[in-house]
Amino acid sequence: MAAAREGADIDTWRRAFSAALKDLGHIVVVAHHVGELVGYGKATWLDPGARDARGMPAGWYLTGVIVAPNHRRRGVAGQLTSARLDAAVARGAQEVWCFASAVNRASILLHEQLGFVEVTRDFALPGLEFSGGEGILMRWQS
Numbered sequence: 001m002a003a004a005r006e007g008a009d010i011d012t013w014r015r016a017f018s019a020a021l022k023d024l025g026h027i028v029v030v031a032h033h034v035g036e037l038v039g040y041g042k043a044t045w046l047d048p049g050a051r052d053a054r055g056m057p058a059g060w061y062l063t064g065v066i067v068a069p070n071h072r073r074r075g076v077a078g079q080l081t082s083a084r085l086d087a088a089v090a091r092g093a094q095e096v097w098c099f100a101s102a103v104n105r106a107s108i109l110l111h112e113q114l115g116f117v118e119v120t121r122d123f124a125l126p127g128l129e130f131s132g133g134e135g136i137l138m139r140w141q142s
Contacts, residue, residue: 027060027091029083031067031076039067041080043088043096048125055123056137060088062098062111077110085114089142096140099123103132116140 027043044063048056062084067076088096098116100107116138123137 024091027084027087029080029087031071031080033071037068038071039065039076039080041065041077041084043084046097051126053123053125055120056097056125060091060093060096062096078114081110081114085140094142097137098140099125099128099130099135099137101130101132102134102136103130108136108138111138111140114140 025045029041030037031039042063042065043060045059046056046061046063047058049058062081065077065080067080085096098111100111102108102121117140119137119139121134121136123135128135
């Protein structure tokens with residue numbers, strides 16, 4: 001799924017996911033339907049200050065969710081996001097952050113439905129770019 005959506009070869013993604021599963025600073029959750037992988041989501045502990053970021057506190061960040069096209073609009077992304085929130089809380093998080101393109105209404109609505117609120121549009125992380133040029137930083141609190 002990651003290779004198909006993001007590019008790069010499957011072995012590169014296998015290595016990346018294998019490393020993430022061994023790192024306590026990463027959370028990876030998957031969704032299955034009748035034995036088929038239909039989606040995955042990731043969360044990562046980020047210290048943006050150590051990465052020359054602006055306007056982003058250290059903490060758990062939702063860092064991506066992908067759902068197979070034939071399983072979209074069925075609640076899979078919401079379940080994956082809830083599972084990532086639960087995993088972050090189990091690791092001591094009292095708040096979780098996410099960022100999304102300001103033009104990605106589906107992502108924004110999903111996160112709002114789960115209790116995320118917009119914090120700012122004035123933030124930056126080197127290497128992070130948004131379609132449409134503007135991003136939204138959102139926060140969820142337990």
